[in-house]
Amino acid sequence: MKRIIFAVLGAISLSACAQAPQGAAAKSDPAAPAKTAAAAKGSAPEVKAGSADALAVEAIRQLNPNVSIDKVGPSPVPGFREALAQGQVVYVSDDGRYLFLPGSGGALFDTQAKKNLSESSLAGMRKDLLKTIPASERIVFAPANPKHTVTIFTDVECGYCRKLHSEIAEYNRQGIAVEYLAFPRMGIGSEDYKKMVSVWCAADRRKALTDAKSEQSIPNKDCKNTVTMQYNVGQRAGLTGTPMILTSEGIQLGGYVPPAQLREALDKIAADAKPAASGAKPTAAVAVPTGGR
CATH class of the missing domain: 3.40.30.10 (Glutaredoxin)
Structure with missing residues (x-):
């Protein structure tokens, strides 16, 4: 399952069957995303109001208000905070405006305009x-x-x-x-x-x-x-x-x-x-x- 916070999708996972290595057996459970969504309580760690960490949490909430955020803190990328949301690493600019998803399906979002800047x-x-x-x-x-x-x-x-x-x-x-x-x-x-x-x-x-x-x-x-x-x-x-x-x-x-x-x-x-x-x-x-x- 490929996980991604897609602009205003409202869930963290796309319902799709993952591409498997040639010759490997794979079965999918169409009910799995529903189970995942049901398990998400929209929790987040305590952060200081107005801090970069708080802005990062707010930015993620702009794209998906229900996702559980397990951790937020310093990032190896200057000018960004690093968050862990339901098993996926997310980078958010210190001002909370831009959200970057690393990996093969990586994308850069403008959280204020709710735009996937990579999509065009x-x-x-x-x-x-x-x-x-x-x-x-x-x-x-x-x-x-x-x-x-x-x-x-x-x-x-x-x-x-x-x-x-x-x-x-x-x-x-x-x-x-x-x-x-x-x-x-x-x-x-x-x-x-x-x-x-x-x-x-x-x-x-x-x-x-x-x-x-x-x-x-x-x-x-x-x-x-x-x-x-x-x-x-x-x-x-x-x-x-x-x-x-x-x-x-x-x-x-x-x-x-x-x-x-x-x-x-x-x-x-x-x-x-x-x-x-x-x-x-x-x-x-x-x-x-x-x-x-």
């Missing part, structure tokens, strides 16, 4: 990467007149991917078109990979994907396919777990997000993008509610 560059890169995958290679589930379109890197074995797909009709009722791309998280050449190749080689890819995600057997097939290409694009896009939801502009909306809440997030992105036409800069980070995450 990453989104543009992801958008360009997605363009390299032909539309014919996507498995699409869409309503007649979609309001929004998302690209989702998916896996047939991941519990969260299966949960998301079990609600695909509701995503479509919410006006959301889903374009699936393959990301066999167990790696190239794994049994997971072979199943996804069989899906992409099937005469009816939509049915084959649905059957595979429902643990029904599908015919083993092999053909000229782009599963490896899609997997590589996912890695270059920074994917560390499945599902990975991306907007048409390359903005990442996390792992599993319930249908109504995904629609709410997409509506907000669309609303924030409108001022861009008049020269205003749109918000880089998005408020994604976390019910069921």
Whole structure:
């Protein structure tokens, strides 16, 4: 599970199945984030009012009011305080304005503007990467007149991917078109990979994907396919777990997000993008509610 305090997400973990080493076995528990969230009491160590430590606690609370903060104190980075929030190290500027998450999924947040300052560059890169995958290679589930379109890197074995797909009709009722791309998280050449190749080689890819995600057997097939290409694009896009939801502009909306809440997030992105036409800069980070995450 990749943990991250995402701007105004309201929870510290993305609901996604972690990418496993090739050949390793992995099982996911869709109920785990709920258990984690239930365990979080929003506790924090005692700090002196107005101190840098207090500003650090307040900054973290701006992004997630419910997260438990276990420790806050001096940092090896000048001008920053170091906090430990639910097992993750977080660095907060002494004035409480900027919050940095180190690691492979690191990001820099402006806590006052509630913006992921890293997201703009990453989104543009992801958008360009997605363009390299032909539309014919996507498995699409869409309503007649979609309001929004998302690209989702998916896996047939991941519990969260299966949960998301079990609600695909509701995503479509919410006006959301889903374009699936393959990301066999167990790696190239794994049994997971072979199943996804069989899906992409099937005469009816939509049915084959649905059957595979429902643990029904599908015919083993092999053909000229782009599963490896899609997997590589996912890695270059920074994917560390499945599902990975991306907007048409390359903005990442996390792992599993319930249908109504995904629609709410997409509506907000669309609303924030409108001022861009008049020269205003749109918000880089998005408020994604976390019910069921």
